[in-house]
Amino acid sequence: MADEERHYDVLVVGAGPAGLAAAARAAERGIRVGLIDNNPEVGGQIWRRASGHLQYLPVAREWIERVAQSPNIERIGGAYVAGLAGTRAVAVETAQGSQNIGFTRIILATGARELMLPFPGWTLRNVVGAGALQALSKEGLAVKGKRVVVAGSGPLLLAVATSLHYAGAEIVCVAEQAPWWRLAGFALRVASDKVKARQGRSIRRALRGVPYHAGAWPVEAYGGERVEGVTLRAGWRKWRESCDYLAYSSGLLPNVELATLFGCRTERGAVSVDRQQRSSIFYVYCAGEITGIGGLERSLVEGEIAGYAASGAQEQAQALAARRRSALDFSRALERTFALRGALRRLAAPETVICRCEGIKLREWSAAQAWRAQRAQAQCDKTGCEGRICCDAAQYLFGWRVNPARPALYPDPASTALIEA
Ligand SMILES: Cc1cc2nc3c(=O)[nH]c(=O)nc-3n(C[C@H](O)[C@H](O)[C@H](O)COP(=O)(O)OP(=O)(O)OC[C@H]3O[C@@H](n4cnc5c(N)ncnc54)[C@H](O)[C@@H]3O)c2cc1C
Structure with missing residues (x-):
């Protein structure tokens, strides 16, 4: 943590609904909260660019205003968490350069991304x-x-x-x-x-x-x-x-890469958490779609619970248990309803490009024996999208185990270099 420049009691990564709710609830306890997002504005996917028409979005307005009005929350917009910098610090990239940010507890609310088969x-x-x-x-x-x-x-x-x-x-x-x-x-x-x-x-x-x-x-x-x-x-x-x-x-997949860098346990592609949103690493909490796909209500209630629990307000977190159960129930209904049919695995033809960045075709992958498959996957893992599109697809098509995440989680801007732990 030698070149660490800032420290927060609770650092929240992701300013979508889950991160906003987490930051707002943690800040109620009077502690110092940092809220990082790679977008300049808060809101995540669902409330992207919502600031101009909040009058039509009462739920968005409630959480965005709570965060904006809290003196205990420091917003760090336009900043990627690219990796870890020791046990209790992360390496953050901005257009201005890199810095390490320290924390006592961290809440990961990094959302989900699209699966494209x-x-x-x-x-x-x-x-x-x-x-x-x-x-x-x-x-x-x-x-x-x-x-x-x-x-x-x-x-x-x-x-x-x-x-x-x-x-x-x-x-x-x-x-x-x-x-x-x-x-x-x-x-x-x-x-x-x-x-x-x-x-x-x-x-x-x-x-x-x-x-x-x-x-x-x-x-x-x-x-x-x-x-x-x-x-x-x-x-x-x-x-x-x-x-x-x-x-x-074809659906959404949780963004678990940062959590896996911390060593958090995952199950079926999402981070496993307990009822207080705590992961298998005791100082790492996770909330929202990183723990499973479930829509706005799940993200909000999990964010609130994580914010309370990470700031020591276990009772308030516990009081939200029924709302959380109902949101998880809705998630299970989503999963059952929109389960992908097997026919989608057989759509790509031998000449169909699977990895857009490297131009790798299906026949080059499907003919591969285990070691070659790994090689193709490794090659793909280094591409412009950092394997986000093709590795997700390959995992679904071939059942391959995707390589563990490694820093930098996002392609480094040429102007910056990752700070080593
Ligand atoms: C592309 C997309 C569009 C969607 N559009 C809609 C919609 O129109 N309507 C709807 O009902 N639902 C939509 N959803 C679903 C919706 O996002 C969820 O239901 C839910 O609201 C997710 O909230 P969240 O806080 O868990 O995550 P998100 O809202 O996804 O917020 C996560 C935030 O974390 C940031 N982030 C991730 N990793 C890092 C990092 N390493 N460093 C810094 N910041 C990071 C992301 O940029 C993002 O702002 C969409 C989902 C996706 C993937």
Whole structure:
């Protein structure tokens, strides 16, 4: 910790709903809290660029204002936690350079990322992660008048379709791989929850007239320089839809890399935590989608519990147990409903590029014996996306064990160098 420059009682990594709730609750105890996020603004994925229209987002406003008004929280925006710097410090990269930041306890609220399963044509220009296209549109990409097919799996598809519709895009259709019968059970559950039912109604209003295909998925994207259309399949039926963008997401995967650097135990791709959100490392707490995919309510309640528990307010944390149980129950329903069908493993053809950064094709991987597979994976692990896209896909396609995370967790900007512990 020799060149450490700052120290917090509780350091929170990630300023999405979970991180905001964690920081706000910890700060209530009068301790010094640091809140780091790689984005300049707080809000995470769901509340990206929300600051201009908080009047329409009461829940976002509540948490963002609590954090902004707390004298005990120091915000560190535009800063990546790139690795560890000793036992109780992390190495942080900003545009200005690197520094180590120390803490007594740390709360990881690093969220999730999209899984994109490869299929022929998925590397064409304008085939984009669904959440990524939404983010680009919020950052200023003009989608007005563009025809967008939204495909893949999970509630994110509807959220993205709605957001792009309000940005002026023409949503050609939404294709969800989960079958009708599973979606119907899920819809009944959503209808019994007042808040979720209201969200469901506003999505239905926005997407009135947009075809929604259940049990349908893309099998090919076609075009020249960029995507011109997509072939969809539902059972034995195949048809084409032309589009300017294919917004594609096969689901979400927890961002566990930083937690695994600390040595936190993971199970089925998410960090294992106890009822107080404590991981297997006693000073590391985790909250939100890093512990499993579950939507906004789960992120908020887990963030609150982690904030209380990490600051020593165990009783307040305990008082939220029932809300947490109900959020976890909803997570299990999500997992059952949107479980990926086996057919998606067989979409990629031998010539389909699996690793966009290195141009590695499926046949080069699937023909590999164990050692070659590892080599291909290792090679892929060093690419521009740090293996985030192709290793996730390879893990799903081949059941490979993904290499453990190692610093730097993100590609280093040329201007900075990681500080050694
Ligand atoms: C791309 C995408 C788009 C989504 N869009 C929607 C939507 O429109 N509507 C909806 O209901 N749900 C959406 N979701 C789901 C939503 O994000 C979750 O339901 C939930 O709100 C997640 O909250 P969280 O606080 O756990 O994580 P997030 O909101 O993901 O916040 C995590 C934050 O941590 C930061 N971070 C991660 N690693 C580091 C690091 N090493 N250093 C610094 N900062 C780091 C991230 O940049 C991010 O800001 C989306 C998910 C994704 C992946």
